Amino acid sequence: MTEPLLLERRGAVGWVTLHRPEQRNAVDRAMRAALTSGLAELDADPDIRVIVLTGAGPAFCAGADLKEGAARVAGHPLVDAPASIAAPLDALRTPVIAAVNGPAVGGGFEMVLACDIRIAAARARFALTELRIGSMPGSGGIQRLARAVPAAVAARMVLTGEAVDASEALRVGLVSDVVPDEELATRASAIAERVAAMAPLSLIAAKQSLRAAGELQLSAGLDLDRLLWAWLSQSADRAEGREAFREGRPPVFEGR
Numbered sequence: 064m065t066e067p068l069l070l071e072r073r074g075a076v077g078w079v080t081l082h083r084p085e086q087r088n089a090v091d092r093a094m095r096a097a098l099t100s101g102l103a104e105l106d107a108d109p110d111i112r113v114i115v116l117t118g119a120g121p122a123f124c125a126g127a128d129l130k131e132g133a134a135r136v137a138g139h140p141l142v143d144a145p146a147s148i149a150a151p152l153d154a155l156r157t158p159v160i161a162a163v164n165g166p167a168v169g170g171g172f173e174m175v176l177a178c179d180i181r182i183a184a185a186r187a188r189f190a191l192t193e194l195r196i197g198s199m200p201g202s203g204g205i206q207r208l209a210r211a212v213p214a215a216v217a218a219r220m221v222l223t224g225e226a227v228d229a230s231e232a233l234r235v236g237l238v239s240d241v242v243p244d245e246e247l248a249t250r251a252s253a254i255a256e257r258v259a260a261m262a263p264l265s266l267i268a269a270k271q272s273l274r275a276a277g278e279l280q281l282s283a284g285l286d287l288d289r290l291l292w293a294w295l296s297q298s299a300d301r302a303e304g305r306e307a308f309r310e311g312r313p314p315v316f317e318g319r
Contacts, residue, residue, distance in 0.1 A: 068097035069119070070105065075112040075259035076252070077105035077157075084120025089128035090148055090170060099151045106155045109318055112266060113258040114155070115251050116178060117162040123187065124171025129196075147202035152177040156267050158258055162251035163187040163238070166226070173200055176207035179270060180254060182240040183229045184247040189237065190226035210277040212237050262300040263318035268292075 069080040079101060081088035090098075105111045118124055127148060148170035152159060161178035166188040175181055175189070191200050191208070199205070200221070209217040212235045220227060229241045242250045258266065268291040275287055295301050300316045307314035 066097070067091070067094035068101050070101050072105075072108075072111065073252075074256075075110060076255040077108070077111040077114045079105070079114060079116045081116075081118040081124050084118075084122070086128060086130075087122035087125035087166070088118045088120070088171070089125040089130075091128040091131045094128075095145070095148070095151075099146075102151045102155060106157045109263075111157060112261070112263055113255045114157050114159045115162050115255050116152075116159055116174070117247075117251070118164050118171075120165070121186070122165040122171075123161075123163045123167040124174060125166070126169025126171045126173075126192075147173075149173050149177040149202040153203075156270065158266055158270050160251055160255055160258070162247055163189075163229075164244070164247055166190075168226075169193055169200070170202055170204075173202040173204040173207070176204060176211065177202075179273065180258075181238040182242070182247070182250055182254065183232060183238045184244040185229050185241060186244050187229040187232070187238075187241075188226040189220075189232055190224060191221055192224040194222070195224050262295075262298075262304060262314070262316045264295060264298050264300055268295055 065082060067083055069082045071078040081094065083089060083091070083094065102114070105114055152174060158180070159178040160180040160182065161175045163175055163181065163183040165184065165186055167175045168188075168190050169192055172189050172191055191204050193199050205217070205221055208220065216235050219225065227235070227237065229238070232238045233241045240250060272284070272288050272291060276284055279287065299319045303316060304314045
């Protein structure tokens with residue numbers, strides 16, 4: 064059997080590839096376990112400053128593998144149910160770039176929405192189709208989509224299950240970049256390298272602030288930013304960054 068997930072370290076960038084191409088990278092229990100452990104491993108690695116999540120083959124991810132059958136929940140459906148498909152991403156301090164190489168459907172789209180930067184190949188499609196099978200997005204898809212695009216767009220996508228193509232996703236702000244299919248890895252690498260060049264503690268703080276921006280009132284968000292700024296002001300990396308600027312050289316950050 065092939066591994067359901069591929070991990071690769073390219074300098075300070077960790078690449079995670081969903082690897083069930085014949086099943087359109089549908090997430091089965093083995094892939095869930097691999098995602099949880101693999102992402103946690105990269106997140107704990109001090110040399111990894113950004114993670115790129117992508118899919119093998121023509122699809123990004125078709126969502127949960129419905130052919131596998133749902134795991135039985137012995138107790139309460141909320142208390143004892145398996146963790147959401149996006150939970151491994153929610154737990155990360157490290158910034159994550161979704162390099163969407165093809166259709167991202169259902170839980171696959173919910174994983175994309177849980178990433179910090181979203182870029183897409185021209186053939187990418189995005190859809191939440193759970194209502195068609197008597198369910199609904201349960202891994203943050205509705206809440207994150209409603210914060211990412213205009214309310215009318217989010218409502219139409221959720222209530223109709225219709226797919227949005229890459230060009231429309233760019234127009235409504237769902238993704239930041241759309242590139243020809245064959246250029247996706249190159250663009251993802253370029254963005255990842257720019258992120259990886261930043262100070263590690265600054266990346267952690269900025270990610271926390273960006274996530275909170277969709278949840279907090281402005282005054283609370285400003286307070287959070289000031290607290291995070293004060294925390295960074297005591298770091299060795301901030302001192303190194305200023306010294307490197309004065310000396311006209313690239314900074315050497317150590318994450319402390």
